[in-house]
Amino acid sequence: MNFRPFLLLPVLCFAAAVSLHAQPSSMQPLAFPVVKGKTYRFERVADGVYYATGGFGGKNVVLVNDDDVVLVDTGTTPATARALVDDIKVITPKPLRTVINTHWHYDHTDGNSVFGPEVEIIAHDFVREALTTYKVVEREPYLGSQGTVVPARIETLKRQIAAEGDAARKTALAGELAAAQKTLTELKAIRQTPPTLTYSNKLVLHRGSREIDLLFLGRGHTAGDTVVFLPRERIVVTGDLVESRLAYMGDAYFDDWITTLEALKKLDFDLMLPGHDIPFRDRNLITAFQAYLNDLVAKGAELRRQGVSADDAAQRIDLTAHAKAFPQITGPGAEVRGMRHLYEWLAERDAR
Numbered sequence: 001m002n003f004r005p006f007l008l009l010p011v012l013c014f015a016a017a018v019s020l021h022a023q024p025s026s027m028q029p030l031a032f033p034v035v036k037g038k039t040y041r042f043e044r045v046a047d048g049v050y051y052a053t054g055g056f057g058g059k060n061v062v063l064v065n066d067d068d069v070v071l072v073d074t075g076t077t078p079a080t081a082r083a084l085v086d087d088i089k090v091i092t093p094k095p096l097r098t099v100i101n102t103h104w105h106y107d108h109t110d111g112n113s114v115f116g117p118e119v120e121i122i123a124h125d126f127v128r129e130a131l132t133t134y135k136v137v138e139r140e141p142y143l144g145s146q147g148t149v150v151p152a153r154i155e156t157l158k159r160q161i162a163a164e165g166d167a168a169r170k171t172a173l174a175g176e177l178a179a180a181q182k183t184l185t186e187l188k189a190i191r192q193t194p195p196t197l198t199y200s201n202k203l204v205l206h207r208g209s210r211e212i213d214l215l216f217l218g219r220g221h222t223a224g225d226t227v228v229f230l231p232r233e234r235i236v237v238t239g240d241l242v243e244s245r246l247a248y249m250g251d252a253y254f255d256d257w258i259t260t261l262e263a264l265k266k267l268d269f270d271l272m273l274p275g276h277d278i279p280f281r282d283r284n285l286i287t288a289f290q291a292y293l294n295d296l297v298a299k300g301a302e303l304r305r306q307g308v309s310a311d312d313a314a315q316r317i318d319l320t321a322h323a324k325a326f327p328q329i330t331g332p333g334a335e336v337r338g339m340r341h342l343y344e345w346l347a348e349r350d351a352r
């Protein structure tokens, strides 16, 4: 699917918002041994390195070291973070001592509050700045993905249940309503929790025999994206700086992002673990994403020059040439919040 459903009313956005996190990738999924917890499944991608999926929010990476556990990102809610902590006990009895947030977005940090003082939460300086100044649940990307969407979904389901004559269908809708209400309750439990340790350019953790490099390679998806690089394992955890699909662009630094990705490509790795979608090996996908960004900026600037509004540009922009690398593109259009942000970014660029 393309992103045009985002332009419709919020009530129609629920399915789109959810499916944004479940779009097909251009690649065949890599096969790794799997350990299943109650909620999460852990793909063992290297010795002691697990890609965790199945929770609410971004994907997580769990590093089981000689004496401790390091967790990358904490999901959308305290409930999902607690479920993850419980499930990690299926893969190791070692204590979780360190959390890394790849960036400030709600689906990577809103589980932070479940960790006590014995757990250091590490991120780039900007993540602390964002999480001490922004109200994450009162702004994008939370609002358009969860904040306005889930309550609207609940109201729609209530109306549908009232109007439904078929008993079996009514029961099915009631089940959906209960699930949405549970999600809303879990979202209301979010307590924004900033990192307790920050860095500017590079921070190296030595945990037993494991080296874990936290690298800030430049602005991109946000102003403070951390790449977690495991030099011995030749693995890089990319957060949303690069995914195996198109990343959200509502907080992007478009020019910087292309340059930052160039720096990423210079690292010596052969496996990428993204914050969404699936692990991948092919660096050509980074180059394809750089090309998409270039084209988005050029075509967005042209539409803006022609006086087309951002919302109309989000419907009309033709990026279908990139559909081979990103099969989620099935027609003209781009995600509307990213396009609105691109327009603001272009206005600032013009003013410079």
Ligand SMILES: [Zn+2]
Residues within 6 Å of the ligand: 103, 105, 221, 240, 248
């Ligand atoms: Zn993000």
